[in-house]
Amino acid sequence: MSETRKEKSSDGETKPQTSFVNKFFRGSKLRSSKAERRKEGNDLRTTDCQPGDETQETATLVTAKPLPSEMEPGRRMEKNEQFLQKLGKNAVDKCLDLNNCRLTTADVREMVTLLPFLPDLEKLDISWNDFIGGTLHSITEQMHLVSKLKSLRLSSCRLTTDDVRALGEALKAVPDLEELNLSWNSNVGGNLPLILQNFQAGSKIHVLELVDCALTSEDGEFVGQLLPMLQSLEVLDLSINRNIGGSLDSIAQGLKRASTLKVLKLQSCGLSQKSVKLLDAAFRYLGELRKLDLSCNKELGGGFEDSPAQVATLEHLAVLDLHQCSLTVGDVVSLTQIIPLLSSLRELDLSANKKMGSSSENLLSRLRFLPALTSLLINNCALERETFTALAEASVHLPALEVLSLSWNKCVGGNLKLLLETLKLSTSLHVLRLSSCSLVTEDVALLASVIHTGHLARLQKLDLSYNDSICDAGWAIFCQNVWLLKELTELDISLRPSTFRDCGQWFRHLLCAVTRLPEITEIGMKRWILPPSLEEELQCFDRDHRSSIHFDHGGRQ
Template identity: 65%
Template sequence: MSQTRKKTSSEGETKPQTSSVNKFLRGSKAESRKENNDLKTTDSQPSNWIQKTAPSETGEALEMIPELEELNLSWNSKVGGNLPLILQKFQKGSKIQMLKLVDCTLTSEDGTFLGQLLPMLQSLEVLDLSINRDIGGSLNSIAQGLKSTSNLKVLKLHSCGLSQKSVKILDAAFRYLAELRKLDLSCNKDLGGGFEDSSAQLVMLKHLQVLDLHQCSLTADDVMSLTFALLAWKGAWKQESPSSMLGRWLVCAQVIPLLSNLQELDLSANKKMGNSSENLLSRLRFLPALKSLVINNCALESETFTALAETSVHLSALEVFNLSWNKCVGGNLKLLLETLKLSMSLRVLRLSSCSLVTEDVVLLASVIQMGHLAKLRKLDLSYNDSICDAGWTMFCQNVRFLKELIELDISLRPSNFRDCGQWFRHLLCAVIKLPQITEIGMKRWILPASQEEELECFDQDKKRSIHFDHGGFQ
């Protein structure tokens, strides 16, 4: 993926200018691949082009591309402290549409400069400042600059050292970002509590499609405020005890969805919301466009899971459903029975480490046998060690009906090793009838010599590229 892009009428006109700055703006292949990865995984090494280039020379190189539309300087640590020198040539009326500065060790001073620069970038649509933990101190300047970027569609501030006060600062800028489609505030652990009195302007983001708040230490009052931000009630209100947002309002009227275009919601790894998200989860049914719901590792309790199960029946567009690491699912998968039957669009189902029991897997197998979940492409049942061999046998006998399945994970926990039972033969028979499957996770399942031979024969006879990731042979 090129780090720069320039619109021209012919390919020949582009090459001289592009090649003249190529030594400054070329990234490694690893970096290019990283651009397409989820920002939740950020362990790649930075490229080294700017380490070997004077910041002033880089600024001169950028000046040679006056119609630059995309600039990605991500994973270059020496950008930090030098951003004014690098971007000093940007003038008002710049055509830049995408600016990515992920993991660039930006300083608070860089953030202040960026805030002053943003009003010059009237065409900016994508701004990614993720993994720059020191820019939280200059958020006032950045937010002030954001008020001038009315065309902005993507704003990513993942792991930027944001605090409770940061929510109020950003809240004031949201009213100017009416075109925003994606907002990522994830992995800011000090953000918790900031939404309690500051989410009013979030409702101004009428076109918002993606909201990512995973690992933000959300509190019970945060969740209640977000409930009101996502959905409004038309009609009477009655004020209750002011001691807590949870008891502040009594809803007496019709629900009106405010963020009706929301397609992806990630609230995962917010454990404090586990016993207080019933209102929020029960009202997600009024978001008809929701395609991805990720609430793994939220310490959901039985009441909240029940509310979620009742809501999920109404999410007909749902494609991704991640409930992993919520122990309350175990023994209660039957609450999702109607959802699993009606989910015609579901592509990804993750139930890892949910304390599933044999009855849960048997129920899932019966749903699959009836022809439901036909569009499923990824199924994660890993880290559910309480399922007996009979349960796995029932599941493996019916997994063959998932014709579009690509990935299946039934791995055990790192602390547990078990011998594969007779169900492994049923799994091999099922795989023959799954034309698209490429990956089967079986970590910590030990294959005896006889089953090892079966797997080797399978690989030779079928001549298919299927990776069985198992614990080894015994």
């Protein structure tokens, strides 16, 4: 989940760029290529940073353009038409998405001059633009002109303390705001009341996202006091704020008055055993909750002991994420009683809880009572043969299963046959991950046989990486049959980082198969060393398919 910011130029100055209008006109192609490098970053850290020589410009950003009321109607209409024409968007009057566009201070200035011509704007997204930091006041001073705004997204903008103060004042002018995202702005921490102090009873806010904002324990206390006023709140994400665990008592009390809440995310928030009991007392008031994420709280282990009863009352809960929570044997015993009662559960993540390996047989066997389950992630749980057998037997009763991850459970190796009936009956399986499972040649031959008989036809992603014990004959059998997975988009057969092996003649079967897979885009086979003849064949293949298929082999020692 880690991610780093894009680097600025080495001299600290902003390179000349075209106007943001022209950049936006280029549309999704520009943003999508950058988004691949700038997507979710749970380990991002933001710092106050003034952008070199451009800091002198920020003081002059307040627009001197006349407001719409001061401009002749004909002239105003002409400006609007020109603006829409440049953007190439008919609906831009309601949605302005400049997410990850590398806006400069000059771009911000131009955007500010155009805001008066967008009185019906409902969504403004300027996330992942570093130069917003220090210039936000120029936008917030025009906020009253877009009073119909419903969604404001400012994640990862390097907001300064002054930006935070200005935003808090500006939010008075947008009473219909329904979504606010300030994630990955470290200066929100310690200053949260300055932003949200004007949220009063009757606020229309539906979504509040404050991921990795360096929130303090005092901020957590404030959130707890604020929650009863947010009677329309449906999504609350406080993830990766490790200091709010100490104020969870206040937050839990506030949650008792948040009856409309549907999503609660507290990933990596420093939760403890006591936290589980505090939250459990609030669950009885959260009858609409659909998603609960308590993952990556390593001190939480033991909190589910003594059977917290209210979790089982969440009859609409569809997603439960408890990965990397150091669950104890006692937790597993309690969850064995709770999880099968969550009849609406569709996604369950218990990954990276290694004590499950010897204690989860009963829990896994009772998953059969969750027929709506579509995603089951249980990788790296140190499963033993008995627990894997229980899981395999239960999985036959999960007809809706679309995602199954068993990676990093060594007991799967040599025992994949236990899943044979599930693999044959699963008509919905889209993702199958068996990375580092100590698979042997017989396992991959079994998988090839299942594919050959027409099963797994819906499979889109298959991960067999880090299974170094499979011989060339096994890979040959697999590659001769993989072409039957017509919906496959990603395949990974990479070797472990410490292992390099010569690629056998089976690679030709793989190349042939890929030409018959209409949806394939990514083939991972890192650390397989191609001999010169196969390297030449791959180069020829790349020339013919460079626009659609990427072979990531990196086979060089």
